Amino acid sequence: MGGLIAALLALSLAIILAPDAFLPDDETALSAILHALRWDALVVVWLAASIAALARHRFFNPSDIDGGGLTEGTSTAKVLQSMLQNTLEQVVLALATHLLWAAVMPWRWQAAIPVAVMLFFLGRALFWRGYGHGAPARALGFALTFYPTVVMLFGVVVNLVWMAITG
Numbered sequence: 001m002g003g004l005i006a007a008l009l010a011l012s013l014a015i016i017l018a019p020d021a022f023l024p025d026d027e028t029a030l031s032a033i034l035h036a037l038r039w040d041a042l043v044v045v046w047l048a049a050s051i052a053a054l055a056r057h058r059f060f061n062p063s064d065i066d067g068g069g070l071t072e073g074t075s076t077a078k079v080l081q082s083m084l085q086n087t088l089e090q091v092v093l094a095l096a097t098h099l100l101w102a103a104v105m106p107w108r109w110q111a112a113i114p115v116a117v118m119l120f121f122l123g124r125a126l127f128w129r130g131y132g133h134g135a136p137a138r139a140l141g142f143a144l145t146f147y148p149t150v151v152m153l154f155g156v157v158v159n160l161v162w163m164a165i166t167g
Contacts, residue, residue: 003143007119007151014115015108022111029103032110036102039117040095046124047091050084083131087124090145094120097153104159116148 014022024035057080058064064077073081098113105112123144130137 003140004147004151006144007147010115010119011112011148011151014111018108018111022114024102024107024110027107032102032105032107033099035110036098036113039114040098042117042121043091043094043098046087046121050080050087054080054084079132083128086127086142090120090124090149093153094145094149097149097156100156101152104156104163109155112152116152119144119148 024031063074123141127138127141130141
């Protein structure tokens, strides 16, 4: 619950304060989408890091060199594969949501994207650090990654419904 409250607070403050550095160059949808994509490079970094971590492990471990589909896999490979899978899921959801947000939300609201990306980046770091220590140790990292995205997706859906109703 704390992660959801933190996400709501951080995103709300970003929208209310809307620092110029967090806003697109102009008020066009194209500018907002380019703004989102520039920030989302930091989201994609975590996917690349997850793939690299598993690949590096497999390359240097004879038990895992043949890949997960051909061997049972060591416990380390299974943990890295699980972290990669979770990261892939979070990255896909975040990228899609950020692009939807950029396309349909008001200009000043675009300041939420950099904040969501920073929370995502911090969340993934905490998730990675805590993963091996069980669910409680990775919970904050997961929350900082997931809740800002879900809050934004909810905002997009509400905005689209509102626009459909009001014309």
